Amino acid sequence: MVENLVIVESPAKAKTIEKFLGNDFLVKSSFGHVRDLFKKSISVDIEKDFKPNYEISSDKKKIVNELKKIAKEAKTVWLATDEDREGEAISWHLVKALNLEEDKTKRIVFHEITKTAITEAIKNPRGIDKNLVDAQQARRVLDRLVGYELSPLLWKKIKPALSAGRVQSVAVRLIVEREEDIKAFKSTSSYKITANFEINKDNKISVLNAELPKRFKTKDEALEFLNRCKSAEYTIISIEKKPAKKSPAPPFTTSTLQQEASRKLGFPVARTMLVAQQLYESGKITYMRTDSVNLSNLALSMAKKEITESYGAKYVKIRKYITKSKSAQEAHEAIRPTYFNNQSIEGDISQKRLYELIWKRTIASQMSDALLEKTNVNIDISTTQEKFIAKGEILLFDGFLKVYLESSDDGDSEAKKGVLPPLKIGEKLLLQEIIAMERFTQYPPRYTEASLVKKMEELGIGRPSTYAPTISTIQKREYVVKEDREGYLRKYNQISLKNNIIKEEIKAEKTGYEKAKLFPTDIGGIVNKFLVQYFKNILDYNFTANVEREFDEIAKGQKIWNEMIKDFYSPFHNQIEETLEKSKKHSGERLLGQDPKTGINVYAKIGRYGPIIQKGETEAEQKPKFAGMKKGQSIDTITLNEALELFKYPRNIGEYEKEEISVAIGRFGPYVKHKALFYSLKKTDDPASINKERAVELIEEKRKKEKEKLIKEFKEDTSVKILNGRWGPYISIDKNNFRIPKDKDPKNLSLKDCQDIVKESKNTPKKKYTRKPRKS
DNA sequence: CAGTGAGCGAGCTTCCGCTTGACTT
Numbered sequence: 186m187v188e189n190l191v192i193v194e195s196p197a198k199a200k201t202i203e204k205f206l207g208n209d210f211l212v213k214s215s216f217g218h219v220r221d222l223f224k225k226s227i228s229v230d231i232e233k234d235f236k237p238n239y240e241i242s243s244d245k246k247k248i249v250n251e252l253k254k255i256a257k258e259a260k261t262v263w264l265a266t267d268e269d270r271e272g273e274a275i276s277w278h279l280v281k282a283l284n285l286e287e288d289k290t291k292r293i294v295f296h297e298i299t300k301t302a303i304t305e306a307i308k309n310p311r312g313i314d315k316n317l318v319d320a321q322q323a324r325r326v327l328d329r330l331v332g333y334e335l336s337p338l339l340w341k342k343i344k345p346a347l348s349a350g351r352v353q354s355v356a357v358r359l360i361v362e363r364e365e366d367i368k369a370f371k372s373t374s375s376y377k378i379t380a381n382f383e384i385n386k387d388n389k390i391s392v393l394n395a396e397l398p399k400r401f402k403t404k405d406e407a408l409e410f411l412n413r414c415k416s417a418e419y420t421i422i423s424i425e426k427k428p429a430k431k432s433p434a435p436p437f438t439t440s441t442l443q444q445e446a447s448r449k450l451g452f453p454v455a456r457t458m459l460v461a462q463q464l465y466e467s468g469k470i471t472y473m474r475t476d477s478v479n480l481s482n483l484a485l486s487m488a489k490k491e492i493t494e495s496y497g498a499k500y501v502k503i504r505k506y507i508t509k510s511k512s513a514q515e516a517h518e519a520i521r522p523t524y525f526n527n528q529s530i531e532g533d534i535s536q537k538r539l540y541e542l543i544w545k546r547t548i549a550s551q552m553s554d555a556l557l558e559k560t561n562v563n564i565d566i567s568t569t570q571e572k573f574i575a576k577g578e579i580l581l582f583d584g585f586l587k588v589y590l591e592s593s594d595d596g597d598s599e600a601k602k603g604v605l606p607p608l609k610i611g612e613k614l615l616l617q618e619i620i621a622m623e624r625f626t627q628y629p630p631r632y633t634e635a636s637l638v639k640k641m642e643e644l645g646i647g648r649p650s651t652y653a654p655t656i657s658t659i660q661k662r663e664y665v666v667k668e669d670r671e672g673y674l675r676k677y678n679q680i681s682l683k684n685n686i687i688k689e690e691i692k693a694e695k696t697g698y699e700k701a702k703l704f705p706t707d708i709g710g711i712v713n714k715f716l717v718q719y720f721k722n723i724l725d726y727n728f729t730a731n732v733e734r735e736f737d738e739i740a741k742g743q744k745i746w747n748e749m750i751k752d753f754y755s756p757f758h759n760q761i762e763e764t765l766e767k768s769k770k771h772s773g774e775r776l777l778g779q780d781p782k783t784g785i786n787v788y789a790k791i792g793r794y795g796p797i798i799q800k801g802e803t804e805a806e807q808k809p810k811f812a813g814m815k816k817g818q819s820i821d822t823i824t825l826n827e828a829l830e831l832f833k834y835p836r837n838i839g840e841y842e843k844e845e846i847s848v849a850i851g852r853f854g855p856y857v858k859h860k861a862l863f864y865s866l867k868k869t870d871d872p873a874s875i876n877k878e879r880a881v882e883l884i885e886e887k888r889k890k891e892k893e894k895l896i897k898e899f900k901e902d903t904s905v906k907i908l909n910g911r912w913g914p915y916i917s918i919d920k921n922n923f924r925i926p927k928d929k930d931p932k933n934l935s936l937k938d939c940q941d942i943v944k945e946s947k948n949t950p951k952k953k954y955t956r957k958p959r960k961s
Numbered sequence: 962c963a964g965t966g967a968g969c970g971a972g973c974t975t976c977c978g979c980t981t982g983a984c985t986t
Contacts, residue, residue: 194980217980224975244982271979325977332976339975346974353976462981474979650978793967803968811967849965856965863965915986923986 187211190259192252192279194266197466198298202265205300206307211259213252215266219245220278222325227333229326231754235747237326241282253283261289263307268294269514270740274321277313297481297518320740326750327351327732331723334761335716342764343712343771344791348662351729352647352655354716357664358724359640360632361705361713370628374677375400376407376621380573382419382564382614384606391606392617395564395573400624404678407621408689410569411682418567419614425561429578430554433585435478435506436519436547439649440642442473445546447635448592450538453667453701454634454653460535461520468523469530470543474649475517476642478506480547484521488551491525496587502553512645512733521547545589552585560605564614577605594636616682623677631702634667646729663795664709672698707796707820711773719764723757778825787828789820796820798828816854830873839877846880848872859884899936907931907939916942 188209193199196214203212220239222228228238241249256262262285264276276292279285291310295302328351335349378397383390401407437445439458446457461473480488485503492501508515522544530540557578564573580586632640638652647655659665674693681688705713717724732753738744774790780800788799792811796818801809812831814823835849835858846859848866855872857864857880864883866872896914897907906917907925914931916923916939923943925931934942 196981215980216982218978221978222976245980267979275979321978328977330976334975336975340973348975350976466981648978650980655977797967808968813966854965858965865963865965917986 186258187255188260189263190252190255190261191263191265192276194272194275195472197468198472201298201468202303205298205303211255213255214248215252215275215279216245216248218242218271218275218278219249219282222329227329229329235326235750235754237322239278239281249282252279256283256285259289261291263310264290264292264313265294265306267516268296269516270317270321270324270736271514272516273314273317274325277315277318280313297483299481299483314740316742317740319746320736323739323746323749324732324736326746327753330750330754330757334758335720335723338761338764339712339715341770342768343715344708344793347708347712348658349712349716351723351732352641352651353659353662353664354713354724355644355646355726355728356637356641356655357659357705357709358713358717358726359637360659360665360703361710363629363632364705364710367628367631372625372628374623374625375402376404376678376680377624378407378410378619378621380419380564380619381617383617384608384614386607393562393575393606393608393614395562395575397571398574399571401621404623404680407680408687410571411619411621411680411687413568414566414616414619414682415685415687416568417616419573419616420565420567421562421608421610421612421614422565422572423563424608424610425563427559428581429557429559431557431584431586432554433504433549433552433589434546434591436480436521436550437543438476438478438508438519439474439652440476440638442520442543443638443652444594444635445542445591446539447633448594449542450535451701452535452539454638454656456535457539458653460539463532463536464530464540464543467532469527469532469536469540470523471519471521472517473520475515475520476508476510476513476649477515477517478508478519479515480506480521480550481518484518484525484547485551487525488548492548492552495528496552500552500584500587502584503551506550510642510645511730512642519547546591549585549589552588553582555580555584555586556582562605562608575605576602578602579604594630619682621680623679625675625677625696631699631704633702637703644726644729645733659709662708663706664712665703665705667701668699668704669701670697670699672696707773708791710821711771711791714773715768715771719768720760722760773820775820777823777828780829787825789814789823789828791820798823798831800832813850815850834872838875838880841877841881841884846877846884848875848880857883896931897934899939901936905936905939907934918943 189211191202191206191210191212192215193202193212194215194217196216199212199214203210206212219241221242223238223240230236230238262283264279266272266275280290292313293306293310295306332348332350335354336347339347339349377400380395382393382395384393401410434441442461443454443457446452447454452460458473461470464470465473489501489503506519520543522540525544525548528544530537532540558581560577560579562575562577564575566572630636634656637656641647641652641655660667672695675696676691676693679690679692681690722728735744735749739746739749772790774788777787777789777798779785780787785801790797790799794813796814798812798814799809801807803809810832812834814831818827831850835847837845837847839846841859844860846857848855848857850856850872855866855870857866857875859880864880864887866875866883870879894908895906896909899905904918908915908917914925916925925934925942929938929942
């Protein structure tokens with residue numbers, strides 16, 4: 186029997202808090218939300234003021250029962266969930282799910298996990314803020330209505346199992362539109378002029394690099410300029426020095442951590458979150474899903490101590506950062522090390538690297554500015570009005586740079602600036618070389634997972650807990666793919682002036698290379714076009730910001746939640762009905778041309794399972810023929826010849842063991858079929874030219890692998906096999922698989938043993954198997 | 962990790978935000 190039950194969201198937090206409270210406090214965790222709208226249907230009663238139909242989430246039944254039991258016996262139940270909209274709702278749902286009595290239930294909040302903060306909170310309990318809960322209900326119901334009415338519309342109009350929602354559809358839109366911008370982008374070129382001067386001081390030779398602030402539009406202009414420089418004199422006419430400073434970046438939020446881990450460590454956002462979770466659970470960092478840049482007073486004093494001890498007092502500068510993002514709910518601190526004196530930690534390599542990144546960023550955020558001196562040297566050219574400028578930069582005091590420098594998305598476009606040699610006004614300079622290099626304007630950058638998160642945060646779309654899942658959803662739905670793209674060589678002109686001789690050259694550079702970028706698929710493009718056409722309001726980049734304003738009004742008690750939903754729903758539902766009636770099926774159909782043999786039309790479009798080629802008319806008496814498109818082919822770019830090529834499958838390429846071998850292209854790529862068995866082609870194999878010898882090789886290779894998988898088989902019954910699989914050994918009978926109990930040795934099982942195991946497992950009721958989302 | 966196709970059809974798919982262990986085919 187416990188006096189007091191405290192409930193928080195996360196077990197790691199529960200563990201920490203328990204230490205601060207006495208023996209008469211038991212701290213448990215709810216593991217997030219315990220109730221949600223019933224999953225199978227829309228579960229909002231439109232006729233009855235949008236009354237939500239909640240159920241205990243299936244994975245929370247156990248914990249709810251456990252909490253119920255403890256709560257019944259406890260004298261007081263303290264609901265200590267986060268102080269934001271979702272946190273308040275979790276507490277309210279707990280009251281409902283656990284049947285908590287009002288007079289023994291208390292709501293408390295604290296912003297820091299310290300003994301004082303918690304005991305202070307216990308002294309100042311309050312009731313549940315129903316307005317805030319209603320704001321959450323409005324958010325929840327709106328998302329359900331949008332998601333569960335739009336998605337079925339897509340099933341009808343485009344393809345089954347698609348999805349749409351307030352957050353994911355806008356994320357897809359960003360990627361589709363960026364790709365359109367890139368397609369429409371016309372690159373132009375201009376000539377950048379740089380000069381090198383030789384400086385000879387006390388027999389020490391160094392080079393001064395300078396640049397013309399202006400660029401020339403054409404090669405002729407650049408040539409003309411270089412010609413004029415032939416006989417010129419170069420004189421330093423002024424040297425300007427000015428102080429500058431650099432300030433550190435604020436501590437990490439979920440979004441900035443994902444961005445930096447992507448740039449500096451090359452982590453996809455899901456990996457960052459997984460590793461951060463491990464660090465959090467082992468007590469090494471604070472909570473990793475946060476939108477706050479705030480550090481607690483305790484953290485600030487730890488930082489001060491650590492910086493003073495490691496770098497000296499002049500490196501300390503305590504700063505309070507303010508969260509810019511309007512949508513921030515700030516229920517947590519920024520992401521920081523729990524103990525600042527741990528500069529590194531034990532753990533695997535990912536954990537070590539991510540921790541180090543967090544440690545450096547946090548420490549740097551409380552360090553002094555870096556002080557610089559920037560120098561501009563203006564160099565006169567006697568034969569023209571133009572001036573060269575040489576730029577230098579000296580670090581006077583490193584400050585936070587001693588520890589950490591944030592990287593940027595645009596790479597190192599800025600030229601390296603360093604220390605200039607000693608120079609004086611009036612000094613004549615000796616020219617080594619002037620180079621006029623053709624430079625091209627760059628198309629807007631494609632999104633990486635992390636830069637998409639950054640953009641979503643700017644638009645206020647999604648929350649720290651959903652950035653990574655959203656990105657994996659839009660990939661799972663095949664709206665976008667994360668891919669590398671080979672670059673190509675681009676020619677450019679370069680003109681140089683050296684020893685009074687002008688030389689023209691054509692050089693080549695690699696460009697267009699993309700690494701782990703997000704590209705829209707055909708389906709992504711078609712779904713987006715459909716949604717933007719018929720649901721412009723929902724796909725609007727400001728939609729979330731606008732409804733958030735209304736949620737805030739509900740939270741303040743200025744608006745009734747179901748009235749807000751009603752105002753939204755009636756026009757929205759009309760839109761759904763109207764679209765259902767008016768719009769045609771969107772298949773993205775494109776006429777490629779006519780089959781030269783028959784003159785029949787050939788189309789590229791989206792089929793039930795993805796992009797396909799159709800030969801003939803859907804309405805025609807003679808049913809059309811279909812062929813799936815290969816990976817990498819797209820409705821937009823496939824040519825008639827490539828399309829006709831696809832109808833050459835399945836193709837017979839010979840006989841093996843008296844049975845035909847054929848090649849075809851399936852859902853998972855090209856494959857070889859032999860005796861009703863399938864063998865995938867390797868990436869290096871070309872289905873158009875693969876021969877019998879290679880096909881046999883593939884068949885034998887797979888047979889060998891199968892053999893290695895086989896632990897035991899039985900002469901008496903060849904349908905029963907003991908195999909080694911992903912989760913260890915198992916028994917396979919026809920197409921059914923069964924686990925082998927841990928206490929049995931798979932090698933020594935008899936046929937009878939196997940049959941017993943099968944019988945046993947058939948008798949025990951199967952647990953519902955929920956499939957893990959595919960890895961992104 | 963392995964899995965390998967359809968235009969008759971039944972039944973299914975789907976949202977966003979909280980939070981971690983499931984222990985399978």
